[in-house]
């Protein structure tokens with residue numbers, strides 16, 4: 001019996017899809033069986049970010065409408081063992097799906113996979129309700145800026161209300177340099193405001209953009225700081241105790257980040 | 265407005281600190297706005313205490329949070345009909 005984790009944020013564009021793709025792949029690389037589910041009906045993206053867009057035949061909507069079996073709608077990622085994608089329908093919208101229908105899909109996937117990661121759309125409306133309906137736990141993704149954090153707090157309130165726990169935080173697009181010169185809040189500031197547990201920090205990494213361009217999740221690239229951050233987070237999800245490195249101490253890490261940024 | 269020489273030439277407060285302060289305030293407000301149950305409970309408990317001293321109709325009572333400059337104030341509006349004549353002590 002696996003667990004269903006919704007990846008959500010409130011504000012759009014903070015890295016939910018990027019995190020779902022990379023954590024799903026990372027967990028599979030660690031030997032887990034994983035299903036990643038795109039719950040962004042009408043604005044599907046997880047397929048293209050993972051590079052599986054050309055292989056989608058069926059979507060969760062087809063499963064709900066009983067056009068096909070769930071097992072048939074799952075697309076197997078051939079690059080790693082144990083990773084499957086369930087795509088969202090692009091021609092429907094969020095109101096065409098009921099939370100109970102998404103929950104039924106999650107319940108089935110939970111019995112066949114160690115991890116089910118659900119990529120939530122932005123917002124606090126129907127799309128979020130659908131995405132979180134079958135979730136046991138939540139990962140809230142935020143960037144260290146005021147609007148994303150404010151919206152994250154709102155989402156955390158809704159998740160708590162729905163009794164989804166634990167709720168863990170991924171702080172994305174973190175820049176040690178900006179924190180160093182006082183123009184970005186650090187993790188202590190963010191945690192002080194949101195008051196949930198930190199699952200990990202993902203630095204700003206241009207590798208995220210180039211890997212998305214190619215449709216190859218960053219975690220396949222060992223050396224990138226973003227890749228290492230996602231691998232550490234995946235290990236924590238499997239229960240390993242991996243300390244969160246203090247990215248604030250500039251110097252070596254910043255140099256590494258810069259070196260990789262320059263390379264491309 | 266009130267940009268002082270000190271702010272122009274001296275050390276300006278770090279923008280990350282300003283962000284944190286602003287967020288703490290606005291999130292406090294958001295959470296209370298969202299939590300109707302909290303406001304209802306506060307309303308009822310305040311009314312309970314004040315009913316010892318005043319006579320008022322329950323639905324005339326309003327409790328809310330208002331922003332005042334950089335902070336929030338709890339505004340309680342209790343239009344009362346009459347002050348109870350009670351002996352304190």
Ligand SMILES: Nc1ncnc2c1ncn2[C@@H]1O[C@H](COP(=O)(O)OP(=O)(O)OP(=O)(O)O)[C@@H](O)[C@H]1O
Pocket residue numbers: 009011012013014015016017018019040045120121122172173174202203204205206208209212226
């Ligand atoms: N750590 C990072 N470093 C650099 N760029 C990043 C990072 N994380 C995300 N991005 C970029 O930010 C953009 C938004 O990311 P993503 O699509 O994952 O966000 P999202 O939360 O799923 O958005 P939406 O709310 O629209 O679904 C993308 O262009 C992505 O490449």
Ligand SMILES: [Mg+2]
Pocket residue numbers: 016017018040045119120121
């Ligand atoms: Mg997305």
